[in-house]
Amino acid sequence: MDNDYNDENAGSLPHNRDGVGQAAGGTEPVEKQGLTEAIEDFSEMGLRDDLLRGIYAYGFERPTPIQQRAIKPLCAVRDTLAQAQSGQGKTGAFTIGTLHTLDLNERDCQVIILSNTRELAKQTAEVVSGLGQYMNVSSMACIGGQAMRESMEALRRGVQVVVGTPGRVLHMITNGALRTGR
Template identity: 35%
Template sequence: MMQSFKPLGIRPELVRRLRESGIVRPTPVQAEAIPLIAGGHDVMAEAQTGTGKTLAFILPMLERIDPNVPHVQGLVLTPTRELAIQITAELEKLAPVTGVNVLAVYGGQDVDRQLRKLRGAVHFIVATPGRLLDHLRRGSVLLRRLSMLVLDEADQMLHLGFLQEVESVLAQTPHQKQTMLFSATMPAQVRELAREVMKEPRFVRIRPDKQVTLAEIEQRVVLTADRGKQDALCRAIDEANPFLAMIFAGRNGAPAR
């Protein structure tokens, strides 16, 4: 396993910021994907959730974005608001080191607040497809100078029926751009999309070398209506009395995230 991010071409300031967050060694998907993305290649990466895919694409993107150019240069499309928030949180820790301005664009936010932020220089956008299309129709976001595009959790995005929206966004991006596709699985729909939008992609496939779900972790599923979520959660916590717990929630038939 690689011992540091420095051999991957990550600047010392970012390496220090990662270390402050307790991240010292790159994971396998980071070690393989970062050099390919830094080299300008289209990349198709398959790795399980929890393997560090987010840093695998945002670190080389931050290295390549020029903060002196006041245009959107990097775009990450995600299937859910929760994932957009998670990726943005990682970027907000790292982007100040590079001078890159980041904007999250997803449903449930105040549109006017987003519009005010877009009046300044935005270099990097993390978005869900539907809300980004709203801005594209308004003309408040322009992607004609976009140079790097990531479709994150592409299998989930297509599963949730975003293909038409993704294609509408792609139609407003330059033909000459770097495209990266990250996914936990690569079903036929994902491979077909890759053939349509990518140019000679390099492949990264990380297979788990150990069981991801540990026997010591108890997993429970609670089915409830939206209005009953809080009561069901409190009841489950009272009954299980966990020392540590993680809670994933889905809605409207969507998978829990």
């Protein structure tokens, strides 16, 4: 595939539901829109100031290769497939990309991050809090093993970013505590 990326260049592939690498609702390849070009500095990504501050405070100085390519399409709310080896900064990439898109005036859930283990969900929730520390973002780990009532009450109070494991998240959606309408 001409416009695919793989682990060797640690890139990202934004695509829509109609075709890989195509602009949503259009035919212009995302490459022509500059969405897949590597951006070597966080400050040149057009990120919101409170997020940028959080990134630097968290200790990130320069984006890793996967972050250089994946953050921008995520900020543009494009469907994005990205792959890189373990420890290359994928969690930071999708966390930064999605935090940028939040409407902080809206208290309901806007982002759901699914992890395959409870431990990973907890770690990712910490990354969300760390990178979003100046955004006053509400987030939680919604994982099995926690008291059901606690999860439900937290969600009903309003959580903008939910990081969870599939079983508990599905449970919260089906019982109406986690609303996915937005």
